[in-house]
Amino acid sequence: MKPPAIPITDDHIHIDPVNGRGIEAAKDFRRGGGTHIFLVTKPSWSLGVEPSTGEDYRAVFDTTLRVADLIRETGLVVYPVFGVHPAEIGRLTERMSLDAAAAVMMAGLDLAARYVEDGRAVALKSGRPHYEVTPEMLAASNAVLYHALELAADCDCAVQLHAESGPCADVVDMAGRAGIAVERVVKHFATPDTPLMPSFIARHEEIPALARSGRRFTMESDYMDENSRPGAVIGPKSVPRFTRRYLEEGLITEEDAWRIHQETPSSTYGVDIALP
Known part of the structure; x- marks a missing residue:
C-alpha cells in the first residue's frame, strides 16, 4: 500500500546535536x-545554562534557533516552541528563594514571548512539575503557568503544557481568566480525559478510537535526543510509523490523518501546514 500524500507532524520533539x-x-x-x-526547547541545564536572570535563557533560545x-x-518544516521547563523551579531553588526562582522563570517566559512576537517562535512552553512537590512550590509553579497563559493571550499564540499525567482540568479556569482559548492550551503527553487540546504519544492505544469519534488532537514522539537515553520517549520515526500503521490497518481514515496532522495543528498554532 502506497502511503497517501499527507503532512506528518510531530507536535513535540527535541533535537540536540x-x-x-x-x-x-x-x-x-x-x-x-x-x-x-514543533521543535521544543530543552531544559536550560541540558544545554549547559544555569540561569540567574530571564535574559540567561536567550542562550537556550538562540541555540534552538x-x-x-x-x-x-x-527539507523539514520547523516550528520552534520556546519556554521554561517547569522542572527548572527545583534546580533554581537550590540557588535562590522560591519567589526569586518563580520571578526568573517568568522573566524567561517574557523573553520567549518576544521571540514569538518577532516571528522566530510560534508558541510558548510552560507547565508545572509532574511529580510531587510542596504546596508552596506547586503554588509558585501555577503562578508561572498562569503568567505563560497571559503572555500567550497577549501574543495570540498557543502554549504547550508540561504537567502531571491526567486531565489538568483546573487549567481551563486559568486559561479563561488569562484570556486564552482552551483549544490553544496543548496538553503535552496527554491522556484522553483532558479538556485541553491533547497531544498524544504516537503509540497511545486510544488514538484510533478517538480519531474515529472526530476528536481533535495531535501526535508527538517527545523524542528527547539524549545519548544517555537512546530512543526516549519514543524514537524520531515513531509519529510517521504509527500513522502509517493506523492507515494500513484501517484504524484511521485519510481524513482522520489530515485532521490530526494538518487541520488541528494549523488551527491550534496559527500556522499553515501544507505539503512541501
Missing part, C-alpha cells in the same frame, strides 16, 4: 515520511 543524534534524528523522521516538527536552521536544510 551536542548531547544526542542531532540532525541524523531529524533525517530519520523525514525518511520515515515526516514533514513538519540554530538547530532549527540545520533541520530545515534536511
Whole structure:
C-alpha cells in the first residue's frame, strides 16, 4: 500500500546535536515520511545554562534557533516552541528563594514571548512539575503557568503544557481568566480525559478510537535526543510509523490523518501546514 500524500507532524520533539543524534534524528523522521516538527526547547541545564536572570535563557533560545536552521536544510518544516521547563523551579531553588526562582522563570517566559512576537517562535512552553512537590512550590509553579497563559493571550499564540499525567482540568479556569482559548492550551503527553487540546504519544492505544469519534488532537514522539537515553520517549520515526500503521490497518481514515496532522495543528498554532 502506497502511503497517501499527507503532512506528518510531530507536535513535540527535541533535537540536540551536542548531547544526542542531532540532525541524523531529524533525517530519520523525514525518511520515515515526516514533514513538519514543533521543535521544543530543552531544559536550560541540558544545554549547559544555569540561569540567574530571564535574559540567561536567550542562550537556550538562540541555540534552538540554530538547530532549527540545520533541520530545515534536511527539507523539514520547523516550528520552534520556546519556554521554561517547569522542572527548572527545583534546580533554581537550590540557588535562590522560591519567589526569586518563580520571578526568573517568568522573566524567561517574557523573553520567549518576544521571540514569538518577532516571528522566530510560534508558541510558548510552560507547565508545572509532574511529580510531587510542596504546596508552596506547586503554588509558585501555577503562578508561572498562569503568567505563560497571559503572555500567550497577549501574543495570540498557543502554549504547550508540561504537567502531571491526567486531565489538568483546573487549567481551563486559568486559561479563561488569562484570556486564552482552551483549544490553544496543548496538553503535552496527554491522556484522553483532558479538556485541553491533547497531544498524544504516537503509540497511545486510544488514538484510533478517538480519531474515529472526530476528536481533535495531535501526535508527538517527545523524542528527547539524549545519548544517555537512546530512543526516549519514543524514537524520531515513531509519529510517521504509527500513522502509517493506523492507515494500513484501517484504524484511521485519510481524513482522520489530515485532521490530526494538518487541520488541528494549523488551527491550534496559527500556522499553515501544507505539503512541501
